Amino acid sequence: MKTLKEAKCGQTVKVAKIHGEGAVKRRIMDMGITKNTEIYIRKVAPLGDPVEVTVRGYELSLRKADAEMVEVQ
Amino acid sequence: MKVKIALAGNPNSGKTTLFNALTGSNQFVGNWPGVTVEKKEGKIKGYTAKGEEAVLVDLPGIYSLSPYTLEEVVSRNFLISEKPDAIINIIDGTNLERNLYLTTQLTELGIPVIAAVNMMDLVRKNGEELNIERLAKDIGCKVVEISALKGEGIDQLAQRAVAIAKSGKNVQPAHRFEGCVEHAIAHIEEAVTGHVDASMERWYAVKLFERDKKVQESLKLDKVTLDHIEEDILSCEKEMDDDAESIITGERYNYIGSIIEDCYKKRVKEQMSVSDKIDRIVTNRFLALPIFALVMFAVYYVSVTTVGNFLTDWTNDTLFGEWIIPAARSGLEAIGCAEWLTGLLVDGIISGVGAVLGFVPQMLVLFLFLAFLEGCGYMARIAFIMDRIFRKFGLSGKSFIPMLIGIGCGVPGVMASRTIENDRDRKMTIMTTTFIPCGAKLPIIALIAGALFDGAPWVAPSAYFVGIAAIVCSGIILKKTKMFAGDPAPFVMELPAYHLPTVENVLRSTWERGWSFIKKAGTIILLSTIFVWFAQSFGFEGGSFGMVEDMDHSILAAIGSAIAWIFTPLGWGDWKAAVAAITGLVAKENVVGTFGILYGFGEVAEDGAEIWGSLAGSFTQAAAYSFLVFNLLCAPCFAAMGAIKREMNNIKWFWFAIGYQTILAYTVALCVYQIGTLATKGTFGIGTVVAFVLIVGFLYLLFRPYKERGGSYLER
Structure with missing residues (x-):
């Protein structure tokens, strides 16, 4: 299983499934990361975490620990 | 006729600018009952006289109406229980998809909604096209194009909003979900009929489908009904292979995806925007930290060391020290006022007022910076850059600024914590900021170093070390306590596009924060x-x-x-x-x-x-x-x-x-x-034992295991 955490900078990936439950999962989905959404990985913060991605035409940052919940193709 | 209209929208959608444009100076700032979330109300311009009145209530900036964050719960409680006559939903036209997600939830509430698509000037400048009529049809509510920044379309919005508020005509959400989801929702709607307001059946049905705990509790349905509903949910979940909450979220975005091509024409060629170019440099792997250091130095240098300090010294030493206090004293003495009364008035009250006002100029300078950093979008980047370090001890990346300012003075330092949205992070920051030795503690350090340690050069740095250690240890200890424990708010944060904030917004925010300090903190100081x-x-x-x-x-x-x-x-x-x-x-x-x-x-x-x-x-x-x-x-x-x-x-x-x-x-x-005495003099007594016990206890609190996740954010 490949997750958003492993995706490299500059890649565009497609969301397969969101794992986990509760507040964090809901928040990730509320922000537009849902099944079949395309995510472009823009950059990693200077200290290695969090990551910045483009989703639905805007910039979003999320921690790698949370990115791990997003399974991608 | 008096109408009440709510203003709802995503953060960074220009909500504050629109609120100011609609209400002008008729504003009242307070707090939502029981929570620290700020509540603003105002009267819409042009509707203040003539026996009619339109009150606009600014809801917190939210992305959704989920039950998980304080802001969202405050907003939906207001919408459900106070039932405003209409909702103005501000939408960032340059970021339609995510903004419409909230719209699909607002239109379900059974309250008339008018969508105000903001930043239309930018949309047009980018060569993009939005078909308003189609959008209105697709989302099921009236749509108005505006530019809050340029004041375009504001009057029209105000007129239409008041009109729909008066008409009391509900909107019917246009969006529909997948067949099996609609089927389940229809069943639930039947089950709740009679329990809720007819216009809100769909909202309650959707929330029950999501297994929203807060709604479940509020409805007090009997067990048979709940089991019945659960059956419907389970069969739908099985068919969709996902949990109910995610199904709804996914369905909303699917619907938006399906209408967006119908009404929105994107620029054919993707090119880098100015904001992208700025961000490429500002959060660059190598340049980000030096630029951050530079910005922080500038903020500190101007607001603490130079301008801010100058203004504060002037207020304290010249304005109060040389002019007001001596003048008051001689004046009182001249009229033969009793010595104790002079003392009370001059040394007690006037000095007390001076103590409050002395901080104000410095604070205004700092707030000016903060308002600018927030307005232009850099504050979000600070959280992005510093998150890695601060989250380890339960703080936010944005806690850096309060701590930095705290080196100069803890008062503006604590006030600077206002920029942290997350309630828990903010409270933690407020509690720990004053551990940093501020400017006024330096004389104590100098006194002790000089008197007892022969001016040893390690004393002063050690004080800062103690301060930082206190912050780090407190962060770790406190985040494990009951008051702070539970789910850390997910750091899933929008990085808004950079833009120049308006002068009016910056000044207004500066003034509001300064004034709230004088009003709320002033009393206790005095x-x-x-x-x-x-x-x-x-x-x-x-x-x-x-x-x-x-x-x-x-x-x-x-x-x-x-x-x-x-x-x-x-x-x-x-x-x-x-x-x-x-x-x-x-x-x-x-x-x-x-x-x-x-x-x-x-x-x-x-x-x-x-x-x-x-x-x-x-x-x-x-x-x-x-x-x-x-x-x-x-x-x-x-x-x-x-x-x-x-x-x-x-x-x-x-x-x-x-x-x-x-x-x-x-x-x-x-x-x-105790330990120091043991080390230098070899004295061992009860105190030493107590000290060791305390250290062991401290280490336990510091290293005890703790579960990072679990539990809703609000149940704490």
């Missing part, structure tokens, strides 16, 4: 200054109560003697030290001056060089360092306490913060003294 002045200048002398010449006879000295025993385990059970610590609550630099008076030297230099000898005589090195540590960590000065009270906005949290700081200070000072 009252406590008056109290200490009174305790310091009154007492029993020569058998009668009155103003005392000698501070030794004052009430304060009596209080000091009465509580001195508390500090015996810390190595400085002398009443003079206790009194000095109390006057330190008015302003930390007073500690040195009080020692000067108590040792009979009168006025002393800032580092108290005159009393070094006396101090060395009554303190051991371990006791002196313990005194230093206690004064660094304990409850800060009254001004900072006022700021803490203002920012916590809750008396229980205020006392929790002050209590925690004082207990921590006491514990650390005790350990320093």
Whole structure:
């Protein structure tokens, strides 16, 4: 299983499934990361975490620990 | 006719600008009941007279109406229970998809909605096209194009919003979900009919389908109905292979995806926007930290070291010190006012007012910076850059600014925590910011270093080290306590596009924050200054109560003697030290001056060089360092306490913060003294045992296991 955490900078990936439950999962989905959404990985913060991605035409940052919940193709 | 309209929308959608444009100066700022989330209300311009009135309530910036964050719960509680006559939903036209997600939830509430698509000037400039008629049809509510920044379409929006509010005609959400989801929702709607307002059936049905705990509790459905509903949900979940909450979220976005091509024409060629170019440099792997350091240096240098300091010194020393106070004193003396009354008015009240106002200029300069950093989008990047470090001890990346400003002065430092949206992170920041030795604590450090340690160069840096260690350890300990434990708010944060904030917005935000400091923090500062002045200048002398010449006879000295025993385990059970610590609550630099008076030297230099000898005589090195540590960590000065009270906005949290700081200070000072005495003199006693027990307890709190996730954010 490949997750958003492993995706490299500059890649565009497609969301397969969101794992986990509760507040964090809901928040990730509320922000537009849902099944079949395309995510472009823009950059990693200077200290290695969090990551910045483009989703639905805007910039979003999320921690790698949370990115791990997003399974991608 | 009086109507109430709610303004809802995503953060960074220009909501504040629109609110200001719609209401002008008719605003009232308060708080939502029971929580620290700010609530703004205003009267819509043009509808203030003529017997009709349109009140606009600004909801917090939200992305969704989920039950998980404070802002979202506050918003939906308001919408459900107060039922405004209409909702203005502001939508960022350059970010339609995510903004429409909230719209699909608002239209389900059974309240008339009007969508205001903002930043249309930018949309057009980018060469993109939006078909308003189609969008209106696709989302099922009226749509108006506006540019809040340029004031375009505002009047039209106001007119239409008031009109739909008066008409009372509900909107019907246009979006539909997948067949099996609609099927389940229809079933649930049937089950709740009669339990809820007819216009809100769909909203409740969708929420019950999501298994929204708060809605489940509020409806008090019987078990048979709930089981029935659960069956419907389960069969749908099985068919869709996902949990109900995710199904709904996914379905909403699917619907938006399906309509977006219908009404929105994107620019064919993707090119890098100005914002992208800025971001490429500002959060660049190598340049981000140096740029961050530079920005922080500029903020600190201007607001603390130069302009801010100059203004504060001028207010304190010139405006109050040279003009107002002497003038008031001579004026009162000229009219033959009683000495005690002059004292009360001048040394108590006017000095107290001065203590409040003295901070204001510096704070305004700082707030100006903060408003700009927030407005232009850099504040979100600060969180992005610093998150890695700060989240380890339960703080936000944005906690950096309060701590940095705290080096200069804890009062604006605490006030700067306002920029942290997350309630938990903000409270934690407020509690720990004043551990950083502020400018006023430097004289105490200089006094102790000079008197007991021969001016050793390690004393001052060690004070900062103690401060930072206190922040780090407190962060780790506190995040494991019941008050802070539970789910850390997910750091899933929008990085808004960079743009120049308007002058009006920056100034308004600066003023609002400054004013709230004067109003909310001012009272506590003033009252406590008056109290200490009174305790310091009154007492029993020569058998009668009155103003005392000698501070030794004052009430304060009596209080000091009465509580001195508390500090015996810390190595400085002398009443003079206790009194000095109390006057330190008015302003930390007073500690040195009080020692000067108590040792009979009168006025002393800032580092108290005159009393070094006396101090060395009554303190051991371990006791002196313990005194230093206690004064660094304990409850800060009254001004900072006022700021803490203002920012916590809750008396229980205020006392929790002050209590925690004082207990921590006491514990650390005790350990320093006891262990220090053991190391230097080999004295071993009950105190030493207590110190070791405290250290073990401290280490336990620090390293005890704790579960990072679980539980809803609001159940704490």
